[in-house]
Amino acid sequence: MKIGDIIQVMGNPAWAPGAYGVVIGFVEHTHPRETQKVTVLSNGICVNWVVQYCQVVFEHRTNEP
Numbered sequence: 001m002k003i004g005d006i007i008q009v010m011g012n013p014a015w016a017p018g019a020y021g022v023v024i025g026f027v028e029h030t031h032p033r034e035t036q037k038v039t040v041l042s043n044g045i046c047v048n049w050v051v052q053y054c055q056v057v058f059e060h061r062t063n064e065p
């Protein structure tokens with residue numbers, strides 16, 4: 001998963017059921033056991049999603065050979 005990828009929330013969690021979004025950044029950990037999160041633009045709003053509950057739908061391949 002990298003910046004520019006389109007991702008979807010897996011399953012049906014209450015915080016974003018079946019939502020799609022574009023990865024625009026990564027959230028830094030403050031504790032080693034904290035879950036990895038990404039900042040996503042979804043429905044015009046920037047939100048943080050837990051990486052383990054997301055899957056890449058479309059990989060952004062700009063600037064790759």
